[in-house]
Amino acid sequence: MMLPALIALSATLAAPVPLGTHETFGGTVNDTRTGATIRMACFGPDRPGRLGHPMAGQSVGVFIPEVLADPSFGRTGDPARAIVVSIATGSGHPVRVARIRHLQLTRPVISATRPLPIWPMLPCGGHATVRFTPVPLTDGGHPATVEVTLAGQP
Numbered sequence: 001m002m003l004p005a006l007i008a009l010s011a012t013l014a015a016p017v018p019l020g021t022h023e024t025f026g027g028t029v030n031d032t033r034t035g036a037t038i039r040m041a042c043f044g045p046d047r048p049g050r051l052g053h054p055m056a057g058q059s060v061g062v063f064i065p066e067v068l069a070d071p072s073f074g075r076t077g078d079p080a081r082a083i084v085v086s087i088a089t090g091s092g093h094p095v096r097v098a099r100i101r102h103l104q105l106t107r108p109v110i111s112a113t114r115p116l117p118i119w120p121m122l123p124c125g126g127h128a129t130v131r132f133t134p135v136p137l138t139d140g141g142h143p144a145t146v147e148v149t150l151a152g153q154p
Contacts, residue, residue: 077141
């Protein structure tokens with residue numbers, strides 16, 4: 001009676017996978033590579049210069065593509081210890097929001113997801129670039145990017 005439950009549990013456990021050297025990777029925001037939106041806790045009409053916090057329940061992620069290639073994909077250098085996720089809005093310095101050290105073998109891809117924290121102060125509307133930068137950033141390495149829309153709530 002317990003055997004089916006144990007088999008199901010073992011199938012859902014993901015094996016940790018270290019970041020590889022010179023490996024192509026992509027980024028996601030809320031499980032999306034393109035056309036992503038970060039929902040902002042800004043209510044009412046939008047005003048220029050207004051800032052707010054991301055709403056809870058959102059995520060950033062990294063994945064290793066099996067076949068696809070895209071100009072927005074990044075590449076780890078040698079060695080790659082982690083990928084730092086930051087949000088650049090065009091005003092001020094990028095805000096670091098996550099650090100990913102290990103990926104998981106989650107069929108059919110190798111990936112990792114982290115919660116998008118609610119503490120950063122970001123514009124209530126507009127556009128931003130989420131950068132997934134391998135660290136240390138060495139020769140041959142470059143960040144992956146996801147263009148996002150920052151959307152205040154009605």
